[in-house]
Amino acid sequence: xxxxxxxxxxxxxxxxxxxxxxxxxxxxxxxxxxxxxxxxxxxxxxxxxxxxxxxxxxxxxxxxxxxxxxxxxxxxxxxxxxxxxxxxxxxxxxxxxxxxxxxxxxxxxxxxxxxxxxxxxxxxxxxxxxxxxxxxxxxxxxxxxxxxxxxxxxxxxxxxxxxxxxxxxxxxxxxxxxxxxxxxxxxxxxxxxxxxxxxxxxxxxxxxxxxxxxxxxxxxxxxxxxxxxxxxxxxxxxxxxxxxxxxxxxxxxxxxxxxxxxxxxxxxxxxxxxxxxxxxxxxxxxxxxxxxxxxxxxxxxxxxxxxxxxxxxxxxxxxxxxxxxxxxxxxxxxxxxxxxxxxxxxxxxxxxxxxxxxxxxxxxxxxxxxxxxxxxxxxxxxxxxx
Numbered sequence: 001x002x003x004x005x006x007x008x009x010x011x012x013x014x015x016x017x018x019x020x021x022x023x024x025x026x027x028x029x030x031x032x033x034x035x036x037x038x039x040x041x042x043x044x045x046x047x048x049x050x051x052x053x054x055x056x057x058x059x060x061x062x063x064x065x066x067x068x069x070x071x072x073x074x075x076x077x078x079x080x081x082x083x084x085x086x087x088x089x090x091x092x093x094x095x096x097x098x099x100x101x102x103x104x105x106x107x108x109x110x111x112x113x114x115x116x117x118x119x120x121x122x123x124x125x126x127x128x129x130x131x132x133x134x135x136x137x138x139x140x141x142x143x144x145x146x147x148x149x150x151x152x153x154x155x156x157x158x159x160x161x162x163x164x165x166x167x168x169x170x171x172x173x174x175x176x177x178x179x180x181x182x183x184x185x186x187x188x189x190x191x192x193x194x195x196x197x198x199x200x201x202x203x204x205x206x207x208x209x210x211x212x213x214x215x216x217x218x219x220x221x222x223x224x225x226x227x228x229x230x231x232x233x234x235x236x237x238x239x240x241x242x243x244x245x246x247x248x249x250x251x252x253x254x255x256x257x258x259x260x261x262x263x264x265x266x267x268x269x270x271x272x273x274x275x276x277x278x279x280x281x282x283x284x285x286x287x288x289x290x291x292x293x294x295x296x297x298x299x300x301x302x303x304x305x306x307x308x309x310x311x312x313x314x315x316x317x318x319x320x321x322x323x324x325x326x327x328x329x330x331x332x333x334x335x336x337x338x339x340x341x342x343x344x345x346x347x348x349x350x351x352x353x354x355x356x357x358x359x360x361x362x363x364x365x366x367x368x369x370x371x372x373x374x375x376x377x378x379x380x381x382x383x384x385x386x
Contacts, residue, residue, distance in 0.1 A: 001035040001382065002079065004072055004106070006086040009039060010046035019046050022087055022156075029158040029374025038081070040064075040071040048092040057091060065097035076104055083385070084108040090125035098128045107131065107385050113155060115139035116301040117288055122146040131384060133377065136301045137323025151384055153377040154327065157307040157368075164369060166313030166361035168277045173199050174347050175279035177267060180204030182250075183287045183298050189253045190340035196347050198261055198283065201275065205262035250295050276312050280357065281350050283343075284309065284318025302327070307372055310334060310364035315357040317346055327372060333364040 007026045008019045030037045043064050051057040075081060084101050088110055098108050110126060111133035122142050126132065132143055132150040143150040178184065179202045188198060267275070276282055284305050287298040300321035309316045310333070318324070320336040328334045335350065337343040350357055 001082045001378075003030055003035055003037050003378075004075070004081050004084045005030070005037045005039050006043075006045055006068070006084070006088065007111075008046045008049070008087055010044045012044060012047070014046050014050050016046055016049045019049070025156050025158040025374070026085075026087070028160075029156055030378065032158065032373075033375035033378045035378060038075055040068040043067050043071075045088075045092070049089060051091075061092065061094050064092075065094040069097055069100050072101060072106070073104070076106065081106050083381070085111070085381075087111045087113075090123040093125040093128070095125065095128040102130065109133060109381055109385075111135070111156065113304070115142055116299070117290065120292075122148060131381065133381070137326065138301050138321075149384070151377075151380050153380055154372040155302075155304045155307050156374050156377065157304060157311055157372070158374055159308065159311045163273055163277070163312050164365065165277070166365045167358070168313060168361070170278060170280045170357075172275055172279040173197060174281045174283060174351070175199045175201065175275050176283040176285065177272060177275060178202045178285065181289050182295075183289050184285050185253045185257075186295075187285060187287065187340055187343075189257050191343050191347075192257065192261060194340060194344045196344045198347075199263050199275075199279075200258060200261050201263045201265075201267050201271075203265055205258050206265060273312065276309055276314050280315065281317050281347060282309050282314040283347075284316060286319040286321045306334075307368055310368040311372075313361045313365045315350065315360050316364060317343070317350065319343075328364060328367055333360060333367050335360070 005026055007022045009023045010020070027037055045064065048057070048060050048064060051060055072081060072084070081104075084098075084106050086108070089112070093110075101108055107130040108128070109131045110129040112126070113135050115122070115134065116136045116138045119139075119142060122132075122145075127146070127148065130149060132148055133156075134140060134143055134150045134152050135155045137152065140150070140152055174197065176184075176188065176198055181204075188200065191198060264271070284303065286300040286303055286306075288300070290299055293299045300319055302321050302323050306316075306318055306324065306327065309318075310328070317335045317337065320338050324330060324334075324336060330336050335346050337346050
């Protein structure tokens with residue numbers, strides 16, 4: 001199968017949260033499935049995530065899609081393209097361009113991994129695709145309610161063959177890798193208070209967010225303020241607006257809480273692999289900040305690391321969320337927790353049981369590399385489209 005790929009490829013470093021690994025994962029996963037990928041030369045897809053101003057976004061979208069359509073037509077004429085596979089945010093989508101691709105007889109499939117976090121319902125911009133790759137179990141209802149074609153399949157993760165090992169030396173303790181946010185800091189602070197010892201790596205842990213000076217907001221007209229409030233309510237509901245006003249009263253974490261636990265702000269690719277594989281226990285956190293939910297009862301959804309860590313042979317302990325039991329046998333392949341108290345309890349159990357840690361590494365990796373790979377998902381997509 002020949003797949004035209006649009007997955008946030010870019011030659012530049014944009015001020016956008018991590019995106020460059022998606023290209024590596026998609027391309028290598030497609031190649032491992034013995035399919036061919038092609039792409040539009042010179043189109044900077046990630047650039048479309050930078051713009052919020054309408055004129056700049058429209059200009060980027062017009063240029064990116066016109067070049068893509070031209071490239072697809074040329075490549076399709078020389079050798080047929082069987083599928084357009086994308087990872088696009090709503091503002092990057094040009095419905096008329098997708099229609100042009102479909103008019104060539106090429107089905108269009110879009111992957112999106114932040115449905116739960118970003119949307120209450122599927123955005124209209126996505127309706128034009130023939131099929132949707134949905135990795136969050138909680139998001140299935142959105143696509144069912146929209147009556148759109150979808151497949152529920154894991155996040156697209158690919159790890160190099162040399163990293164597919166599980167008999168690792170344990171050179172680190174209990175580790176968490178990830179940037180700081182209000183939900184993560186609250187959970188980890190509670191776990192530390194309960195006696196856990198956790199090595200924390202990632203941006204923000206060496207400096208309290210509560211002491212960061214707020215950025216000055218640009219002057220807005222009353223009309224713009226009203227429009228922004230209306231948009232906020234559409235996304236988060238009226239209760240979300242109330243929670244936003246109450247957020248300033250939520251107690252912040254003391255400045256010295258993570259002293260002695262915070263390690264490196266920036267983790268290199270090599271360090272990321274080493275810590276993932278060689279920690280006694282690798283910790284996952286699936287909650288996220290959102291005004292749609294009470295601060296002390298946050299929502300959760302399964303993250304990329306729920307696939308990536310087991311594929312690398314980690315001993316993995318992560319926060320429970322719907323759908324995890326469809327990926328792994330809980331308690332045997334990976335361990336889960338619901339609260340900080342349960343996290344600490346599971347950490348102590350695993351630290352005291354090296355045999356279980358090794359067994360979990362082996363069994364979770366076997367499950368992930370057998371059932372949750374990109375080649376497996378590509379097969380599901382092909383079967384659906386045929």
